[in-house]
Amino acid sequence: MSFASERYRLAAEQASTVARALPYLRRYAGATIVVKYGGHAMGDDVLAASFGRDIAALKQVGINPVVVHGGGPQINTMLKRLAIQSTFVEGLRVTDEAMVEVVEMVLAGSVNKQVTSLITRAGALAVGICGKDGGLIRARKLTRMIRDPDSNIERALDLGFVGEPAQIDIRVIHALTGAGLIPVIAPVGIGDDGQTYNINADTAASAIAAALQAHRLLMLTDVPGVLDANKELMPELTVAQVEAGIASGVITGGMIPKVENCVAAVRGGVKGATILDGRVEHACLLELFTEGGVGTMILG
Numbered sequence: 001m002s003f004a005s006e007r008y009r010l011a012a013e014q015a016s017t018v019a020r021a022l023p024y025l026r027r028y029a030g031a032t033i034v035v036k037y038g039g040h041a042m043g044d045d046v047l048a049a050s051f052g053r054d055i056a057a058l059k060q061v062g063i064n065p066v067v068v069h070g071g072g073p074q075i076n077t078m079l080k081r082l083a084i085q086s087t088f089v090e091g092l093r094v095t096d097e098a099m100v101e102v103v104e105m106v107l108a109g110s111v112n113k114q115v116t117s118l119i120t121r122a123g124a125l126a127v128g129i130c131g132k133d134g135g136l137i138r139a140r141k142l143t144r145m146i147r148d149p150d151s152n153i154e155r156a157l158d159l160g161f162v163g164e165p166a167q168i169d170i171r172v173i174h175a176l177t178g179a180g181l182i183p184v185i186a187p188v189g190i191g192d193d194g195q196t197y198n199i200n201a202d203t204a205a206s207a208i209a210a211a212l213q214a215h216r217l218l219m220l221t222d223v224p225g226v227l228d229a230n231k232e233l234m235p236e237l238t239v240a241q242v243e244a245g246i247a248s249g250v251i252t253g254g255m256i257p258k259v260e261n262c263v264a265a266v267r268g269g270v271k272g273a274t275i276l277d278g279r280v281e282h283a284c285l286l287e288l289f290t291e292g293g294v295g296t297m298i299l300g
Protein backbone atom coordinates (compact mmCIF):
# COMPACT_ATOMS: atom_id res chain seq x y z
CA MET A 1 0.00 0.00 0.00
CA SER A 2 1.35 3.40 -0.94
CA PHE A 3 2.03 6.09 1.66
CA ALA A 4 -0.87 8.17 0.28
CA SER A 5 -3.50 5.43 0.51
CA GLU A 6 -2.36 4.44 4.03
CA ARG A 7 -2.74 8.08 5.01
CA TYR A 8 -6.32 8.08 3.62
CA ARG A 9 -7.15 4.78 5.39
CA LEU A 10 -6.03 6.14 8.75
CA ALA A 11 -7.88 9.41 8.21
CA ALA A 12 -11.07 7.51 7.20
CA GLU A 13 -10.84 5.43 10.37
CA GLN A 14 -10.54 8.53 12.53
CA ALA A 15 -13.32 10.36 10.67
CA SER A 16 -15.72 7.44 11.05
CA THR A 17 -15.11 7.42 14.82
CA VAL A 18 -16.01 11.11 14.93
CA ALA A 19 -19.05 10.53 12.69
CA ARG A 20 -20.30 7.77 14.99
CA ALA A 21 -20.03 10.08 18.01
CA LEU A 22 -21.93 12.97 16.36
CA PRO A 23 -25.53 11.91 17.27
CA TYR A 24 -24.50 11.61 20.92
CA LEU A 25 -22.69 14.93 20.88
CA ARG A 26 -25.94 16.47 19.62
CA ARG A 27 -28.01 14.57 22.19
CA TYR A 28 -25.93 15.79 25.11
CA ALA A 29 -25.03 19.31 23.88
CA GLY A 30 -25.31 21.63 26.90
CA ALA A 31 -26.58 18.77 29.12
CA THR A 32 -25.55 18.40 32.74
CA ILE A 33 -24.09 14.99 33.58
CA VAL A 34 -23.40 14.23 37.25
CA VAL A 35 -20.66 11.64 37.71
CA LYS A 36 -20.12 9.90 41.06
CA TYR A 37 -16.48 8.86 41.26
CA GLY A 38 -15.92 6.28 44.00
CA GLY A 39 -12.86 5.94 46.19
CA HIS A 40 -12.00 2.45 44.90
CA ALA A 41 -11.54 3.65 41.31
CA MET A 42 -9.02 6.30 42.41
CA GLY A 43 -6.43 3.76 43.54
CA ASP A 44 -5.31 2.89 40.01
CA ASP A 45 -3.20 5.62 38.38
CA VAL A 46 -3.97 4.61 34.77
CA LEU A 47 -7.72 4.51 35.42
CA ALA A 48 -7.59 7.76 37.36
CA ALA A 49 -5.82 9.53 34.48
CA SER A 50 -8.36 8.08 32.03
CA PHE A 51 -11.21 9.35 34.24
CA GLY A 52 -9.67 12.85 34.26
CA ARG A 53 -9.36 12.81 30.45
CA ASP A 54 -12.97 11.66 30.01
CA ILE A 55 -14.33 14.43 32.22
CA ALA A 56 -12.18 17.03 30.45
CA ALA A 57 -13.31 15.66 27.06
CA LEU A 58 -16.99 15.97 28.03
CA LYS A 59 -16.45 19.62 28.89
CA GLN A 60 -14.52 20.23 25.67
CA VAL A 61 -17.42 18.95 23.55
CA GLY A 62 -19.98 21.23 25.24
CA ILE A 63 -21.36 18.95 27.97
CA ASN A 64 -21.44 20.12 31.60
CA PRO A 65 -19.93 17.42 33.83
CA VAL A 66 -20.35 17.81 37.60
CA VAL A 67 -18.22 15.40 39.63
CA VAL A 68 -19.17 14.18 43.11
CA HIS A 69 -16.47 12.00 44.60
CA GLY A 70 -16.18 9.51 47.44
CA GLY A 71 -13.04 8.44 49.23
CA GLY A 72 -14.03 5.70 51.68
CA PRO A 73 -10.77 3.69 51.22
CA GLN A 74 -8.69 6.89 51.56
CA ILE A 75 -10.47 7.73 54.85
CA ASN A 76 -9.76 4.17 56.04
CA THR A 77 -6.04 4.58 55.30
CA MET A 78 -5.84 7.84 57.24
CA LEU A 79 -7.83 6.46 60.19
CA LYS A 80 -5.46 3.49 60.32
CA ARG A 81 -2.44 5.80 60.41
CA LEU A 82 -4.08 7.69 63.28
CA ALA A 83 -4.98 4.39 65.01
CA ILE A 84 -8.70 5.27 64.99
CA GLN A 85 -11.11 2.32 64.70
CA SER A 86 -13.98 2.64 62.25
CA THR A 87 -17.25 0.71 62.01
CA PHE A 88 -19.98 0.64 59.38
CA VAL A 89 -23.72 0.15 59.75
CA GLU A 90 -25.58 -0.68 56.51
CA GLY A 91 -22.68 0.72 54.48
CA LEU A 92 -22.48 3.98 56.47
CA ARG A 93 -19.47 4.91 58.57
CA VAL A 94 -20.35 5.56 62.21
CA THR A 95 -18.73 8.99 62.56
CA ASP A 96 -17.88 10.48 65.95
CA GLU A 97 -16.46 13.96 66.58
CA ALA A 98 -12.80 13.00 66.10
CA MET A 99 -13.62 11.04 62.99
CA VAL A 100 -15.67 13.73 61.26
CA GLU A 101 -12.58 15.95 61.42
CA VAL A 102 -10.54 13.26 59.63
CA VAL A 103 -13.34 12.65 57.11
CA GLU A 104 -13.45 16.34 56.19
CA MET A 105 -9.65 16.56 56.03
CA VAL A 106 -9.45 13.60 53.65
CA LEU A 107 -12.55 14.19 51.49
CA ALA A 108 -12.52 17.99 51.21
CA GLY A 109 -8.70 18.07 51.38
CA SER A 110 -6.44 15.53 49.76
CA VAL A 111 -9.00 13.52 47.75
CA ASN A 112 -10.81 16.60 46.46
CA LYS A 113 -7.55 18.15 45.27
CA GLN A 114 -6.40 14.87 43.74
CA VAL A 115 -9.58 14.57 41.63
CA THR A 116 -9.40 18.25 40.67
CA SER A 117 -5.80 17.76 39.53
CA LEU A 118 -6.69 14.74 37.38
CA ILE A 119 -9.13 16.85 35.36
CA THR A 120 -6.98 19.97 35.26
CA ARG A 121 -3.99 17.93 34.05
CA ALA A 122 -6.20 16.64 31.24
CA GLY A 123 -6.69 20.17 29.95
CA ALA A 124 -9.96 21.40 31.52
CA LEU A 125 -10.35 23.67 34.52
CA ALA A 126 -11.79 21.94 37.57
CA VAL A 127 -12.57 23.62 40.89
CA GLY A 128 -12.72 21.53 44.05
CA ILE A 129 -15.36 22.42 46.63
CA CYS A 130 -17.28 20.59 49.34
CA GLY A 131 -20.94 20.72 50.32
CA LYS A 132 -20.18 23.54 52.77
CA ASP A 133 -19.06 25.92 50.03
CA GLY A 134 -21.77 28.33 48.93
CA GLY A 135 -24.21 26.46 51.20
CA LEU A 136 -24.34 23.73 48.53
CA ILE A 137 -25.38 20.90 50.88
CA ARG A 138 -27.36 21.82 54.00
CA ALA A 139 -27.36 18.61 55.99
CA ARG A 140 -29.32 17.13 58.85
CA LYS A 141 -28.41 14.25 61.07
CA LEU A 142 -29.38 10.94 59.54
CA THR A 143 -31.34 8.57 61.71
CA ARG A 144 -31.57 4.93 60.82
CA MET A 145 -34.24 2.69 62.28
CA ILE A 146 -33.45 -0.98 62.84
CA ARG A 147 -35.74 -3.75 63.98
CA ASP A 148 -34.47 -6.10 66.65
CA PRO A 149 -34.96 -9.61 65.16
CA ASP A 150 -35.79 -11.14 68.57
CA SER A 151 -38.17 -8.59 70.05
CA ASN A 152 -39.31 -7.13 66.68
CA ILE A 153 -39.03 -3.69 68.31
CA GLU A 154 -37.78 -0.83 66.13
CA ARG A 155 -35.14 1.53 67.53
CA ALA A 156 -33.14 4.46 66.20
CA LEU A 157 -29.43 3.92 65.58
CA ASP A 158 -27.05 6.73 66.40
CA LEU A 159 -24.51 7.05 63.57
CA GLY A 160 -22.97 10.19 65.04
CA PHE A 161 -22.21 12.93 62.52
CA VAL A 162 -23.55 11.10 59.48
CA GLY A 163 -25.82 13.42 57.59
CA GLU A 164 -28.27 13.45 54.74
CA PRO A 165 -28.90 16.37 52.39
CA ALA A 166 -31.77 18.52 53.69
CA GLN A 167 -31.43 21.21 51.04
CA ILE A 168 -29.24 21.69 47.98
CA ASP A 169 -28.38 25.19 46.80
CA ILE A 170 -27.11 24.90 43.23
CA ARG A 171 -25.97 28.51 42.84
CA VAL A 172 -22.31 27.72 43.42
CA ILE A 173 -22.47 24.98 40.77
CA HIS A 174 -24.08 27.33 38.26
CA ALA A 175 -21.51 30.02 39.06
CA LEU A 176 -18.71 27.55 38.24
CA THR A 177 -20.26 25.95 35.15
CA GLY A 178 -21.28 29.40 33.91
CA ALA A 179 -17.62 30.41 34.04
CA GLY A 180 -16.58 27.34 32.04
CA LEU A 181 -15.30 25.44 35.10
CA ILE A 182 -15.99 21.89 36.26
CA PRO A 183 -17.23 21.54 39.86
CA VAL A 184 -15.63 18.69 41.82
CA ILE A 185 -17.63 18.13 45.01
CA ALA A 186 -16.65 16.39 48.26
CA PRO A 187 -19.65 14.93 50.14
CA VAL A 188 -19.33 16.92 53.34
CA GLY A 189 -22.34 18.99 54.42
CA ILE A 190 -23.12 21.71 56.93
CA GLY A 191 -25.90 21.61 59.54
CA ASP A 192 -28.02 24.55 60.67
CA ASP A 193 -25.82 24.83 63.75
CA GLY A 194 -22.60 24.84 61.66
CA GLN A 195 -21.90 21.18 62.39
CA THR A 196 -19.92 19.22 59.78
CA TYR A 197 -21.69 16.10 58.48
CA ASN A 198 -20.24 13.09 56.70
CA ILE A 199 -22.53 12.18 53.79
CA ASN A 200 -22.39 9.00 51.73
CA ALA A 201 -21.11 10.04 48.29
CA ASP A 202 -23.85 8.16 46.38
CA THR A 203 -26.50 10.04 48.39
CA ALA A 204 -24.81 13.40 47.78
CA ALA A 205 -24.49 12.68 44.03
CA SER A 206 -28.15 11.67 43.75
CA ALA A 207 -29.40 14.77 45.61
CA ILE A 208 -27.19 17.09 43.54
CA ALA A 209 -28.26 15.42 40.25
CA ALA A 210 -31.94 15.88 41.19
CA ALA A 211 -31.45 19.50 42.28
CA LEU A 212 -29.71 20.23 38.95
CA GLN A 213 -32.39 18.28 37.02
CA ALA A 214 -29.38 16.64 35.39
CA HIS A 215 -29.70 14.77 32.13
CA ARG A 216 -27.85 11.76 33.50
CA LEU A 217 -26.33 10.46 36.73
CA LEU A 218 -23.40 8.05 36.25
CA MET A 219 -22.35 6.05 39.33
CA LEU A 220 -18.91 4.51 38.78
CA THR A 221 -18.35 1.41 40.90
CA ASP A 222 -16.37 -1.85 40.97
CA VAL A 223 -18.82 -4.17 39.17
CA PRO A 224 -20.15 -4.02 35.56
CA GLY A 225 -23.57 -2.86 36.80
CA VAL A 226 -26.47 -4.53 38.60
CA LEU A 227 -26.19 -8.31 38.14
CA ASP A 228 -29.06 -10.80 38.20
CA ALA A 229 -29.17 -14.12 40.10
CA ASN A 230 -27.00 -15.70 37.35
CA LYS A 231 -24.45 -12.86 37.66
CA GLU A 232 -25.52 -11.51 34.26
CA LEU A 233 -25.59 -7.74 33.72
CA MET A 234 -29.08 -6.22 33.64
CA PRO A 235 -28.90 -3.33 31.10
CA GLU A 236 -32.11 -1.64 32.33
CA LEU A 237 -34.15 -1.74 35.50
CA THR A 238 -37.47 -0.11 36.33
CA VAL A 239 -38.17 1.09 39.87
CA ALA A 240 -40.47 -1.95 40.34
CA GLN A 241 -37.66 -4.31 39.23
CA VAL A 242 -35.26 -2.64 41.68
CA GLU A 243 -37.73 -3.21 44.51
CA ALA A 244 -38.20 -6.84 43.45
CA GLY A 245 -34.41 -7.37 43.26
CA ILE A 246 -33.95 -6.10 46.81
CA ALA A 247 -36.90 -8.12 48.14
CA SER A 248 -35.64 -11.35 46.52
CA GLY A 249 -32.08 -10.85 47.79
CA VAL A 250 -30.50 -10.49 44.32
CA ILE A 251 -29.47 -6.92 45.12
CA THR A 252 -27.59 -6.82 48.43
CA GLY A 253 -24.98 -4.93 50.47
CA GLY A 254 -23.53 -1.72 49.06
CA MET A 255 -25.61 -2.13 45.90
CA ILE A 256 -28.83 -1.45 47.86
CA PRO A 257 -28.08 2.21 48.71
CA LYS A 258 -26.63 2.66 45.21
CA VAL A 259 -29.81 1.55 43.41
CA GLU A 260 -31.96 3.40 45.96
CA ASN A 261 -30.04 6.61 45.28
CA CYS A 262 -30.49 6.07 41.54
CA VAL A 263 -34.23 5.60 42.08
CA ALA A 264 -34.33 8.80 44.17
CA ALA A 265 -32.52 10.67 41.36
CA VAL A 266 -34.91 9.53 38.61
CA ARG A 267 -37.91 10.20 40.84
CA GLY A 268 -36.43 13.64 41.41
CA GLY A 269 -36.37 14.37 37.67
CA VAL A 270 -33.04 12.98 36.39
CA LYS A 271 -33.71 11.34 33.00
CA GLY A 272 -31.56 8.27 33.60
CA ALA A 273 -29.29 7.04 36.37
CA THR A 274 -26.68 4.42 35.46
CA ILE A 275 -24.48 2.17 37.58
CA LEU A 276 -21.36 1.24 35.62
CA ASP A 277 -17.90 -0.21 35.91
CA GLY A 278 -15.33 2.42 36.91
CA ARG A 279 -12.56 -0.20 36.49
CA VAL A 280 -12.95 0.03 32.72
CA GLU A 281 -11.01 2.73 30.90
CA HIS A 282 -13.25 5.44 29.39
CA ALA A 283 -16.31 4.09 31.22
CA CYS A 284 -18.09 7.47 31.01
CA LEU A 285 -17.54 7.82 27.26
CA LEU A 286 -18.57 4.21 26.62
CA GLU A 287 -21.80 4.83 28.50
CA LEU A 288 -22.69 8.16 26.91
CA PHE A 289 -21.44 7.73 23.34
CA THR A 290 -22.89 4.32 22.47
CA GLU A 291 -26.51 3.38 21.81
CA GLY A 292 -27.00 0.79 24.51
CA GLY A 293 -24.45 2.12 26.99
CA VAL A 294 -22.47 -0.31 29.12
CA GLY A 295 -23.92 -0.32 32.63
CA THR A 296 -27.36 -0.71 34.23
CA MET A 297 -29.71 2.19 33.62
CA ILE A 298 -32.42 2.78 36.19
CA LEU A 299 -35.45 4.25 34.51
CA GLY A 300 -38.13 6.42 36.05
Ligand SMILES: Nc1ncnc2c1ncn2[C@@H]1O[C@H](COP(=O)(O)OP(=O)(O)O)[C@@H](O)[C@H]1O
Pocket residue numbers: 038039040091202220221222223225226227228250251252253254255256258
Ligand atom coordinates in the same frame (compact mmCIF):
# COMPACT_ATOMS: atom_id res chain seq x y z
N1 LIG B 1 -27.03 -7.57 42.28
C1 LIG B 1 -25.81 -7.04 42.42
N2 LIG B 1 -25.12 -6.65 41.32
C2 LIG B 1 -23.88 -6.12 41.42
N3 LIG B 1 -23.24 -5.91 42.60
C3 LIG B 1 -23.89 -6.26 43.73
C4 LIG B 1 -25.19 -6.82 43.69
N4 LIG B 1 -25.57 -7.07 44.97
C5 LIG B 1 -24.56 -6.68 45.75
N5 LIG B 1 -23.53 -6.18 45.04
C6 LIG B 1 -22.27 -5.67 45.61
O1 LIG B 1 -22.31 -4.24 45.61
C7 LIG B 1 -20.97 -3.78 45.50
C8 LIG B 1 -20.97 -2.30 45.08
O2 LIG B 1 -21.30 -1.51 46.21
P1 LIG B 1 -20.12 -0.72 47.04
O3 LIG B 1 -19.03 -1.70 47.37
O4 LIG B 1 -20.76 0.00 48.15
O5 LIG B 1 -19.64 0.26 45.88
P2 LIG B 1 -18.75 1.62 45.92
O6 LIG B 1 -17.61 1.37 46.87
O7 LIG B 1 -18.34 1.78 44.49
O8 LIG B 1 -19.67 2.73 46.37
C9 LIG B 1 -20.36 -4.73 44.49
O9 LIG B 1 -18.96 -4.79 44.58
C10 LIG B 1 -21.03 -6.06 44.87
O10 LIG B 1 -20.22 -6.78 45.76
Ligand SMILES: CC(=O)N[C@@H](CCC(=O)OP(=O)(O)O)C(=O)O
Pocket residue numbers: 037038039040069070071072073075091092093103162163187198199200201202
Ligand atom coordinates in the same frame (compact mmCIF):
# COMPACT_ATOMS: atom_id res chain seq x y z
C1 LIG C 1 -21.50 8.25 55.85
C2 LIG C 1 -20.44 7.60 55.03
O1 LIG C 1 -20.31 6.38 55.06
N1 LIG C 1 -19.66 8.40 54.28
C3 LIG C 1 -18.60 7.91 53.45
C4 LIG C 1 -18.16 9.06 52.56
C5 LIG C 1 -17.20 8.65 51.48
C6 LIG C 1 -17.83 7.74 50.43
O2 LIG C 1 -19.03 7.55 50.32
O3 LIG C 1 -16.87 7.18 49.62
P1 LIG C 1 -17.02 5.98 48.54
O4 LIG C 1 -17.99 6.43 47.50
O5 LIG C 1 -15.62 5.84 48.04
O6 LIG C 1 -17.50 4.76 49.28
C7 LIG C 1 -17.42 7.39 54.31
O7 LIG C 1 -17.18 7.88 55.41
O8 LIG C 1 -16.73 6.48 53.82
